[in-house]
Amino acid sequence: MNLPPLVQAFVLHFGEMGSRWGINRTVGQIYALLYVSPRPLCADDIVEALGVSRSNVSMGLRELQAWNLVLPRHIPDDRRDHFTTPEDVWQILRVLAEERKKREVDPTLSVLRELLMQTPGSEPERHAQARMAEMHGLIERLTNWYEEVKRLETERLAALLELGSKVTRLLDAKDRVVDFVRGRKEV
Amino acid sequence: MNLPPLVQAFVLHFGEMGSRWGINRTVGQIYALLYVSPRPLCADDIVEALGVSRSNVSMGLRELQAWNLVLPRHIPDDRRDHFTTPEDVWQILRVLAEERKKREVDPTLSVLRELLMQTPGSEPERHAQARMAEMHGLIERLTNWYEEVKRLETERLAALLELGSKVTRLLDAKDRVVDFVRGRKEV
DNA sequence: CGTAGATTTCAGGAAGTTCTGAAAAGCCGG
DNA sequence: CCGGCTTTTCAGAACTTCCTGAAATCTACG
Numbered sequence: 001m002n003l004p005p006l007v008q009a010f011v012l013h014f015g016e017m018g019s020r021w022g023i024n025r026t027v028g029q030i031y032a033l034l035y036v037s038p039r040p041l042c043a044d045d046i047v048e049a050l051g052v053s054r055s056n057v058s059m060g061l062r063e064l065q066a067w068n069l070v071l072p073r074h075i076p077d078d079r080r081d082h083f084t085t086p087e088d089v090w091q092i093l094r095v096l097a098e099e100r101k102k103r104e105v106d107p108t109l110s111v112l113r114e115l116l117m118q119t120p121g122s123e124p125e126r127h128a129q130a131r132m133a134e135m136h137g138l139i140e141r142l143t144n145w146y147e148e149v150k151r152l153e154t155e156r157l158a159a160l161l162e163l164g165s166k167v168t169r170l171l172d173a174k175d176r177v178v179d180f181v182r183g184r185k186e187v
Numbered sequence: 188m189n190l191p192p193l194v195q196a197f198v199l200h201f202g203e204m205g206s207r208w209g210i211n212r213t214v215g216q217i218y219a220l221l222y223v224s225p226r227p228l229c230a231d232d233i234v235e236a237l238g239v240s241r242s243n244v245s246m247g248l249r250e251l252q253a254w255n256l257v258l259p260r261h262i263p264d265d266r267r268d269h270f271t272t273p274e275d276v277w278q279i280l281r282v283l284a285e286e287r288k289k290r291e292v293d294p295t296l297s298v299l300r301e302l303l304m305q306t307p308g309s310e311p312e313r314h315a316q317a318r319m320a321e322m323h324g325l326i327e328r329l330t331n332w333y334e335e336v337k338r339l340e341t342e343r344l345a346a347l348l349e350l351g352s353k354v355t356r357l358l359d360a361k362d363r364v365v366d367f368v369r370g371r372k373e374v
Numbered sequence: 375c376g377t378a379g380a381t382t383t384c385a386g387g388a389a390g391t392t393c394t395g396a397a398a399a400g401c402c403g404g
Numbered sequence: 405c406c407g408g409c410t411t412t413t414c415a416g417a418a419c420t421t422c423c424t425g426a427a428a429t430c431t432a433c434g
Contacts (some may be wrong), residue, residue, distance in 0.1 A: 005193060006302055013298045019420095020291050022207060024392060035322075036315035043411075053394045058412060079402075080410065089325045104207050111200045115193055125193045128223035130199060135222075138276045141348050148351035156355045160290045162327050164335035167354050168343045202424050230381080245382060245407065266432075269381065 006058045011050070022103075022175055023063070026052055031085070033071060040073040040082035043100045090154045090181050101146065103138060110134040188238045194223055198237070209290075210250070213239055217247045218256060218272070227260040227269035252256050275339045286338065292326060299323040
C-alpha cells in the first residue's frame with residue numbers, strides 16, 4: 001500500500017469496518033480511497049494504491065456499482081474506466097439507506113406479510129402470528145416514514161434533523177392551539 | 188428442527204437474514220424463536236426446537252446477551268436459565284439502534300475526529316481531510332438527531348414518525364407566522 | 375463438602391468467504 | 405478482422421467463521 005499517511009489511515013479503517021458493514025475488506029478500502037481521492041481513479045490506480053490484485057479490484061468495483069455507491073467517469077483520451085463517489089455526502093447517505101433497506105428490511109417485510117396471511121393451526125402459532133404482526137406494524141411505520149423523508153431535498157432534511165425531538169414540542173403547541181380554538185367554540 | 192410451520196418459516200428466515208445483519212445463522216434463529224415464543228425458553232428447549240448443538244446455543248445466547256437483545260428470566264423451581272425478548276417491539280428497536288450505532292458508527296466517528304486533528308502534509312492530503320470533514324459533519328448531525336430522538340417515549344416517537352415529512356410543512360407554517368409578526372412590527 | 379445438574383470453554387473439523395494468477399472475453403483503432 | 409490494451413471470469417489456495425463433542429467449570433442443594 002502506497003498512500004499518504006492520512007489517507008492510508010482512513011482507508012485501513014474502512015477496510016476493517018467493512019466486515020461490520022457486510023462488505024469485505026477490499027471493497028471497503030476501494031470505497032474509502034475513491035471517496036477521498038481528488039479525481040476519478042481507474043482500476044490500475046487502485047491496484048497501485050492498495051496493493052491488491054487486479055481481479056480483486058475488478059470484483060470490488062463490480063460490487064460497489066451494484067450498490068450504486070460509485071459512478072463511472074470517462075476521462076478523455078483514456079480507454080480505461082474511471083470511478084468516483086458522488087460529491088455530495090447527503091446523496092451518498094440516501095443511496096446507502098436505500099440499498100440497505102432493500103437488502104436488510106424489504107425481504108423480511110415480505111416474509112412477514114406472507115406469514116400473516118396464513119391461518120394459525122394452534123395456540124402457539126396464534127401467539128407467534130400476533131408477535132409477527134407487531135413486528136410488521138413497527139417496520140411498516142418506519143419504512144413509511146423513511147419513504148416520506150427520503151424525498152425531501154437536502155436543505156429540508158437538514159432542517160428536520162436540526163429540529164430533532166423539538167418537533168414534538170411544536171406538535172404540542174399545535175395541539176394546544178387546536179384545543180384552545182375548540183374550547184372557544186364549545187363555550 | 189421441530190416447530191409448527193408458521194414458526195419454522197419465521198425462524199428460518201431470520202437465520203438466513205442473520206448473515207446480512209452481521210450475526211450468524213444460529214443466533215438469528217435463536218432470536219426469532221425467543222421472539223415468537225409465548226414463554227421464556229431455556230437452552231435445552233432451543234436445542235430441541237432448532238436441532239443444533241448445545242454449545243452452539245450457549246454461544247448464541249451469550250452473543251444475544253452481549254447485544255442486550257434477550258433477557259434472563261427465572262422460572263420458579265427450575266435451575267436452568269430461561270430467556271425472552273422484551274415484550275415491546277419499540278424497546279427492541281431502541282436496543283438494536285443503540286447497539287448498531289455503538290458497533291458501526293462510533294468507531295468511525297472517533298477515527299474521523301482523530302484524523303481531522305492532524306495537519307495535512309500535501310495537497311492530496313488536504314483534499315482527503317476536507318472530504319473526511321464532510322463525512323464527519325454528516326455523521327455528527329445524524330447521531331445528534333438520534334441522541335435526541337431516542338429519549339422520546341414511545342407515544343411521541345410514534346407521533347413523530349406519523350408526521351413524517353409533514354414536519355417541514357409545520358416548520359414552514361411557523362416561519363410564516365414569525366415572518367408575519369416581524370412584518371407587522373416593522374411596519 | 376459431595377454430587378448431580380447446568381453451563382461454558384475449547385480444539386479442531388466443516389463450511390463459507392476472500393483473494394490471486396492465469397486464461398478468456400471484450401473493445402477499438404487501424 | 406488483426407493486434408494491443410483493458411476488463412472479466414474462474415479454479416483453487418489462503419484465510420475466516422461457524423459448529424460440534426468432549427472436557428472443564430460452576431452452582432445449589434442435600
